[in-house]
Amino acid sequence: DTAVSQTPKYLVTQMGNDKSIKCEQNLGHDTMYWYKQDSKKFLKIMFSYNNKELIINETVPNRFSPKSPDKAHLNLHINSLELGDSAVYFCASSQDGLSYEQYFGPGTRLTVT
Amino acid sequence: AQSVAQPEDQVNVAEGNPLTVKCTYSVSGNPYLFWYVQYPNRGLQFLLKYITGDNLVKGSYGFEAEFNKSQTSFHLKKPSALVSDSALYFCAVRDINTGGFKTIFGAGTRLFVKA
Numbered sequence: 593d594t595a596v597s598q599t600p601k602y603l604v605t606q607m608g609n610d611k612s613i614k615c616e617q618n619l620g621h622d623t624m625y626w627y628k629q630d631s632k633k634f635l636k637i638m639f640s641y642n643n644k645e646l647i648i649n650e651t652v653p654n655r656f657s658p659k660s661p662d663k664a665h666l667n668l669h670i671n672s673l674e675l676g677d678s679a680v681y682f683c684a685s686s687q688d689g690l691s692y693e694q695y696f697g698p699g700t701r702l703t704v705t
Numbered sequence: 706a707q708s709v710a711q712p713e714d715q716v717n718v719a720e721g722n723p724l725t726v727k728c729t730y731s732v733s734g735n736p737y738l739f740w741y742v743q744y745p746n747r748g749l750q751f752l753l754k755y756i757t758g759d760n761l762v763k764g765s766y767g768f769e770a771e772f773n774k775s776q777t778s779f780h781l782k783k784p785s786a787l788v789s790d791s792a793l794y795f796c797a798v799r800d801i802n803t804g805g806f807k808t809i810f811g812a813g814t815r816l817f818v819k820a
Contacts, residue, residue: 596748623806633793633813635749640806647806682748690737690805691756696748 595619596697598683604703605673612669613700615683623647624666625694626658627682635682641666642688670702678704707732707800709779711811718786719819726781726814728796737799738779739808740770744792752794755779766790786818 596617605611617624626638640648644660655671666683683697708731718724730736737756741749753764760772770781781794793813800807 625808633743635795635810635813637807637809640803642806648803650807684749688805690799690801691754692805693739693751693754694741694749694808695751696741698748699746 596683596685596695598681598697598700600700601698602701602703604705606705607673607675609673610669610671611673611702612667613681613683613702615666615668615697617664617683617685617695617697619685619695621685621695622663622688623686624660624663625684625686626666626668627684627696629680629682629699631679638681639666639668673702673704675704678702707798707802707809709738709796709798709809709811711794711796711814713814714812715815715817717817717819720788721785724783724786724790724816724818726794726796726816728779728781728811730777730779730796730798732798732801734801736772736779737801737805738770738772739797739799740764740768740779740781741795741797741810742792743795743813749795752781786816788818788820791816791818 623642639658641660657669680699684694686692686694739754740752755772763769796811799805
């Protein structure tokens, strides 16, 4: 009964490849997010979706394309992977509004060689 | 622009001693402040939040935080540290300019609790 799940947990791939990360939440939340955590552990928002609509796109290269097929799922597709894309990617969800905390998935460690 | 700052990269404390992890904020309007903890190879877990009301907020695992409007601070505290509290702690603020759909995280503070 994991609240926010991501697959895969680890992803090792070569430069130039295309890969996807999947995220699912069973909390009934309307808002989902993608975050990138770099090697120094800085955490930065990439995208926010509310009711399947893109709300925040935080100057992410258009090689990154999120897709929300329904409110419980938010997937991230990355084209033409670059070395700098190596990081841990976290999915999260929350109820709407300023006062609600976020629930994070376990993360996907992406390594681009 | 909304922001939070965690001035310490690392905090070291002996088990049984009180701990404080510092956070200051800069917001326009009312602050919506959060603390999260990250254990190795795990996602972030919510600890506590300040939205309105009492300045002393109690959260999970015996943690509490004190909201201080005049000093624009929201320090995380625990009266008696445990070795198992060793982790990475993030202060965060919801960006009201985006209706809360963007959260800004501090750089994180690594807490080491020595037995």
